[in-house]
Amino acid sequence: MMFLWRYFLFPGLNSRIETQKEEIVFFFFEPNSFSERHGCSDSPGLPLWRALSDTLPITTNLLIRRVDVDPTCPKCADCHENVFHALVLCTYSQLVWHELNLPTVPAGGGSFSVWLTFIFMNFSEGDIRLAVAALYYSWRARNSAVWDGFLPLPRRIKQSAKAALQAWTAVHHTQAAVADHTGAQADSEQHQNMSPKCYFDAGFMPNTLKSSFGAVLLSPDGAFMAACGGTLSDCFSPLMAEAEACRITLTWLRGKGLDSVALFSDCSQLCSYLSQECSIRSHAGFAIHACKALRATFHSCVVTFIPRSDNALAHTLATSAFSQTSTVYSDSVPPNSISALLH
Template identity: 45%
Template sequence: MNPRFYQHFWDLVGGDVSSFVIKCLNTRVFPEKLNDTDVVLIPKKCVPETVADMRPIALSNVLYRIMAKMIANMMKSLMAKSVPHILSDLLVPEDVTRISRIPVSPDYEDSCYWFSDPKGIYTVKKAYRQVVGNIEYNPTNFGKWITLWKLKVPPKWKTFLWRAVCDILPTTTNLLMKRVEVDPVCPMCGLIHEDVMHTLISCDYSKIVWTISGLPVTNVITHSLPFWLTGILDMLTEEQCGLVVAVLYHVWAARNMAVWEGALPRPEQTWRRAATTYQAYCQVHHCSRQPVQQPTSLPGGLEARPRCFFNAGFNHQIGTATYGAVLVSHDGAFLAATNNHLATSHSPLMAEALACKEALSWIMARGVWQCCRSPTNLILAHSTNL
């Protein structure tokens, strides 16, 4: 029952409440769950979205609060008499005299005051700042925040880029630091540990996407994403910077697809999605821009020839590897396929290299002698133009 109930029906329940409280105080025993408190979150607005939109309120037992108030009022008179004796035991006489001269009025009720706030009001945010301290911005890490927030790209891309620069994306390295048990290997290449710089820039899959895009980002060599992005924003045009953000966002989306769906899209598809999405955003928002540069076509009409797609699988536990290859025509029609085991393969990288060798031997055995490899079709690209 809330306090208003007891106030309204005090003529009915007042005698029972007084008898119960006096009995508990005299016997120094009260029911076990009398002091239980329920914390209820009250929404501050109609549709709360975060914890900050909720106001915590503690609901305690009214009878317990009545007893606590009675004890506090009784101790006020006792403390006024016993404080001088306590001070004399702890402090020197000079300090006792000074403390005794401080005016204290027993008519005032005690109240809580939070010393970190000028008004004495406590909030969870201020307590958190008191514990962890204020976050100081280090200008040596990244000094292009204004330029970043002014980019003409979707807001969620800017938020993603902010999280990447601050290194708070859920990469395997960050998850392990948070004591989350995950496989530390990169889900895209499966070779080394995954951090933000590796996932977005230096991973073999990411390198292929950047090569296909034709953006001059390989000239910026660093092991820090903030420094890399600073060089990109200083060197490239506004349109190119928008494309860079689009590629970064869709590379991360491809990484998430590999984690949650177990399927990694082809690098060409990732670049095509990034370019198409950015182009559509610019058309809707009437951004002045040039058409997106598509990957250069192969010389001599090689794009009209058949294509071979291959891939390799590697089992870390037993150390065995397999490969598969599919031959399709220039318009995507199926021609032939093959698969088999790979011998003497000790790593995923070796498995990919052997798969490429076996695929080339297979297509040459079928009488396809002319082949071409563009710069975008590396060993890990899973495709070779013929």
């Protein structure tokens, strides 16, 4: 059906319609697509291509096939029924389109294909989706009038179309979000595998507010590259100490000329704040804001939460830093406190 939609029914439409709108038609009118996604037996099976090619079983088409039916429109009983009348021009259909604030007659002429082209070319994607859903429920209302002698109120068509659109949007956006998350996760893992790895941690003494930090830089294959550790200014909370440790570590890494790095921390709260756009109104918030600004200067700087057991190098370095009077930097040769942990 999609081949017919793109190349047979609208061969002259530009790429904007082909690329942006075809998925709308697919999700609402592709046979069984809606029912498979929503677990219902009643699929919106109105094939839009049948309406565009004038092969819907309306009264005039049935008469052409020598089916003995009354050609009068079953909804308004004002004139003979054709596709354009059934879905657009009928008094009942006009009330539906009035509820949706969409035009009933295009400026370019009087046919269903011209009307639909006008809608696709001049209205937003949200309005187009709503119109396509309303076409299906308008057709269901027409069949209800034929077989059950019952015609729902036009606002009911609007409500049903919006409900279907919301259900489709929920499924479609969930799938897109999962795909985006999977892609982002794959990119994150790729950067971590190709970039140097830096483990950092903070030490905090609540009684004295004394704080320290430790950071260990490893190559992508795990070989030691550099380390630093020292005391921090007094901090008022463990989170503030972790944020200050992150800030100093990022400054140290930037000074070493690194453009891409994978950061690892055992502070889940810090990792969460670094991934959010919200501002934090606290002493720790200033340091976290500085960390975000420093991260933005890197081409790639992924921050990953790890358990304390996987952060033994940085934790040991931060603990031993309490006895130091100044920050100690180690290049090539690891500090004695963590040398045993590297083997």
